[in-house]
Amino acid sequence: QEDLFKNVVSHAKEYGYIFASSEIYDGLSAVYDYGQNGAELKKNIKDYWWKSMVQLHQNIVGIDSAILMHPKTWKASGHVDAFTDPLIDNKDSKKRYRADVLVEDYAEKLNIKALKEITKAKKRFGEAFNEEEFVTTNPRVVGYLADRKRILERLAKSLTDEDLDDVKALIEELEIADPDTGSRNWTEVRQFNLMFGTKMGASAETSTDLYLRPETAQGIFVNFANVQKTGRMKIPFGIAQIGKAFRNEIVARQFIFRMREFEQMEMQFFVRPGDEMKWYEHWKEQRIKWHYSLNLGQENYRFHDHEKLAHYANAAADIEFDFPFGFKELEGIHSRTDFDLKAHEEFSGKKLRFFDPELNENYVPYVIETSIGLDRMFLSVLSSSLKEETLEDGSTRTVLKLPAILAPTKAAILPLVKKDGLPEMAQKIIDDLKWDFKVQYDEKDAIGRRYRRQDAAGTPLCITVDHDSLEDNSVTVRYRDTMEQKRVAISELPKLINAEVDF
Ligand code: ATP
Numbered sequence: 001q002e003d004l005f006k007n008v009v010s011h012a013k014e015y016g017y018i019f020a021s022s023e024i025y026d027g028l029s030a031v032y033d034y035g036q037n038g039a040e041l042k043k044n045i046k047d048y049w050w051k052s053m054v055q056l057h058q059n060i061v062g063i064d065s066a067i068l069m070h071p072k073t074w075k076a077s078g079h080v081d082a083f084t085d086p087l088i089d090n091k092d093s094k095k096r097y098r099a100d101v102l103v104e105d106y107a108e109k110l111n112i113k114a115l116k117e118i119t120k121a122k123k124r125f126g127e128a129f130n131e132e133e134f135v136t137t138n139p140r141v142v143g144y145l146a147d148r149k150r151i152l153e154r155l156a157k158s159l160t161d162e163d164l165d166d167v168k169a170l171i172e173e174l175e176i177a178d179p180d181t182g183s184r185n186w187t188e189v190r191q192f193n194l195m196f197g198t199k200m201g202a203s204a205e206t207s208t209d210l211y212l213r214p215e216t217a218q219g220i221f222v223n224f225a226n227v228q229k230t231g232r233m234k235i236p237f238g239i240a241q242i243g244k245a246f247r248n249e250i251v252a253r254q255f256i257f258r259m260r261e262f263e264q265m266e267m268q269f270f271v272r273p274g275d276e277m278k279w280y281e282h283w284k285e286q287r288i289k290w291h292y293s294l295n296l297g298q299e300n301y302r303f304h305d306h307e308k309l310a311h312y313a314n315a316a317a318d319i320e321f322d323f324p325f326g327f328k329e330l331e332g333i334h335s336r337t338d339f340d341l342k343a344h345e346e347f348s349g350k351k352l353r354f355f356d357p358e359l360n361e362n363y364v365p366y367v368i369e370t371s372i373g374l375d376r377m378f379l380s381v382l383s384s385s386l387k388e389e390t391l392e393d394g395s396t397r398t399v400l401k402l403p404a405i406l407a408p409t410k411a412a413i414l415p416l417v418k419k420d421g422l423p424e425m426a427q428k429i430i431d432d433l434k435w436d437f438k439v440q441y442d443e444k445d446a447i448g449r450r451y452r453r454q455d456a457a458g459t460p461l462c463i464t465v466d467h468d469s470l471e472d473n474s475v476t477v478r479y480r481d482t483m484e485q486k487r488v489a490i491s492e493l494p495k496l497i498n499a500e501v502d503f
Helices: 002-014 036-055 072-076 084-091 091-112 112-128 131-137 139-158 161-175 179-193 217-221 223-231 276-292 337-349 374-385 423-435 448-457 467-472 491-499
Strands: 018-020 032-034 062-063 197-200 208-211 237-246 261-273 300-307 315-323 326-337 355-356 362-365 366-373 386-390 398-401 411-415 439-441 460-463 472-480 485-489
Touching: 002 018, 002 374, 002 386, 032 036, 036 062, 036 261, 062 223, 072 217, 072 337, 072 485, 112 197, 197 237, 217 237, 217 261, 217 337, 223 237, 261 276, 261 326, 261 374, 276 300, 276 326, 276 366, 300 326, 315 374, 362 467, 366 374, 374 386, 411 423, 411 448, 423 439, 423 460, 423 467, 423 491, 448 460, 460 491, 467 472, 472 491, 485 491
Parallel strands: 062 237, 411 439, 411 460
Antiparallel strands: 018 032, 197 208, 237 261, 261 366, 300 315, 315 326, 326 366, 355 362, 386 398, 460 472, 472 485
């Protein structure tokens, strides 16, 4: 399992899926960039979600709200202020909060990068690692090392062994925290200081403190009336959104599972009060079906019903996925009652209601929310698709069995050799296909190696142009998963690719 995780991380880099953010400067912790293939896969996941949510439902519309929002939003939502109480009242939360602070402290004091640099320098200079000796050779190096040394000394002084044990135990405790007893409380406590602050305005005196949104949901709630009126939406109806969210996660590891900048795909479904349980069950069922439709293996998913609920919810469940490090939350389905809209009514003084003609009544709708992390979804797809296969002849191949609909490149077009007009013919095929499908040209290396490269990159189809193609206008199509090959007329290619990547 651990090996699989390592393989996923290195494969993601090698094949242009995921890079550490600003890697040339040694990266930024828990922030990642998507490379040429990653950006395509991510976009395809978004499209798949958007299509099934917005395009296939007449009563769901999509919006794109701003990351920066009026600061009152976060008072209404409970992200600021409201979360001071649990810190004091709840023993479990208090412990976790203390862990937060300690872990943060610990990471800072330990200055892991400095440690690495000292070790590297020691290795390089061997026994000569001694400040005085360097004064004469390179003062800059000496200053640098002395600086690092001071950090380490401070660390040694300020952290006793006991402290270290305490911190380690707390970290362990956090890692194995049962979501039932921990997740929600923990989440609330985290929210207290998880938001990234920023400033809007030119000068220090006149600027306003803002937050980067920690969830996309609030952008939907504050637009409830705008969308309902302009779209003439009737309850029940939904508003969907895909967008960035930011959380200053304290224990941020496990690659793109827990990031400080990530993307959410959320849908808030507004219903009649009293109907919420019916719709909660409905969306639980719809969402798990959506996941199953990608054929990544039904055994990889399970529901986790929350027993302890957040202050705003009257029912909540996670869809968990079997990641390389075990079953963890992939998506949350929450019955949020009228908490958010009521709070925004209170803080804004604006009515956020719906006139129900059937009941002849005005009410604040209840909300069922489905919320999935795009990056977590990406990781679930990537990790369950990466396979190491032993072939009949005993050789092995690495293959990324991505669902064809999500694959970055649908087909690679490969001239058998780089001459005799085959590249030109391949190019012509690309020019015909590229309007409908993301296809890629590759002429480098022997054909077998090109197949393997496309297998590892996750391309479902390889289309090879050979000398016969010049005569019969046909090509060889090779399927990634079965490695089966068949001869197909060039004119049939669009239909064939379409059948593979159909929604
Ligand atoms: P967790 O308990 O794992 O921190 P959460 O319960 O705080 O998650 P929600 O606030 O319900 O998460 O957010 C909805 C979804 O957003 C989650 O199911 C997850 O897929 C995604 N998500 C939340 N935090 C992160 C993060 N730091 N990095 C990547 N995805 C995240």
